[in-house]
Amino acid sequence: MDLYDIHTYNLVSDDSDDPYHSYILNVFPLGYEDAVGSYPKCFFTCGIHPWHSEDAEAQLHYLEEIASNPHIVAIGEAGLDKLKGPELGIQKQVFERHILLSEKLKKPLIIHCVKAWEELIALYKQHKPMQPWIIHGFRGKPELTKQLVKLGFKFTIGAKFRPEGLRLIPLEAMFCETDESELCIEEIYRAISEALKLDFEDFAAVIAQNVKSVFPDLIVNDLEHIGIEGVD
Numbered sequence: 001m002d003l004y005d006i007h008t009y010n011l012v013s014d015d016s017d018d019p020y021h022s023y024i025l026n027v028f029p030l031g032y033e034d035a036v037g038s039y040p041k042c043f044f045t046c047g048i049h050p051w052h053s054e055d056a057e058a059q060l061h062y063l064e065e066i067a068s069n070p071h072i073v074a075i076g077e078a079g080l081d082k083l084k085g086p087e088l089g090i091q092k093q094v095f096e097r098h099i100l101l102s103e104k105l106k107k108p109l110i111i112h113c114v115k116a117w118e119e120l121i122a123l124y125k126q127h128k129p130m131q132p133w134i135i136h137g138f139r140g141k142p143e144l145t146k147q148l149v150k151l152g153f154k155f156t157i158g159a160k161f162r163p164e165g166l167r168l169i170p171l172e173a174m175f176c177e178t179d180e181s182e183l184c185i186e187e188i189y190r191a192i193s194e195a196l197k198l199d200f201e202d203f204a205a206v207i208a209q210n211v212k213s214v215f216p217d218l219i220v221n222d223l224e225h226i227g228i229e230g231v232d
């Protein structure tokens with residue numbers, strides 16, 4: 001069975017039989033080259049975390065240069081955080097550059113959002129994105145969840161989640177992640193499927209279908225068609 005980890009900082013994050021094709025590693029722009037050198041078959045999401053969005057111009061420029069690389073399958077994590085990082089105005093400017101890049105390159109956006117939901121929703125309505133906006137580590141309350149679902153957001157769920165909110169997310173808008181957790185992706189799939197009272201394999205099959213539609217490159221075994229040379 002294929003288990004997919006949409007957002008992780010752990011280099012070899014799980015015990016799946018094909019770890020190189022089943023997860024998306026998050027890297028900062030200046031860390032990308034080293035990461036791709038060490039893990040040439042890996043897929044990445046690349047962006048500037050809101051905590052580090054102060055004086056980010058050089059990183060942004062570099063991101064804009066490398067983001068079209070086929071190894072990079074999503075933009076982010078990027079977003080807004082009212083508890084940490086520089087003032088929200090700065091975070092917003094940096095986040096908007098990620099939004100534009102995601103739309104321009106037709107790559108999904110992985111979002112970090114803490115206590116800035118109103119601002120996030122305003123940006124969503126303003127930009128009317130065609131690309132999926134995937135909120136990572138989502139553990140929102142039911143009312144917020146309903147609002148985001150209605151607007152068309154997608155969600156990646158990790159080790160910590162709020163079951164009441166989780167149950168309101170349509171399965172086709174859901175992904176799973178380890179992020180920085182020590183749990184492996186299988187344990188996270190298990191916890192979520194149990195909270196949803198779903199059979200583990202049925203749940204995994206739906207998530208695999210979601211991955212196939214949003215991140216089709218993760219499924220393939222032959223990377224050459226997207227311009228990545230196979231290296232062992």
Ligand SMILES: [Zn+2]
Binds near residue numbers: 111113136
């Ligand atoms: Zn985050």
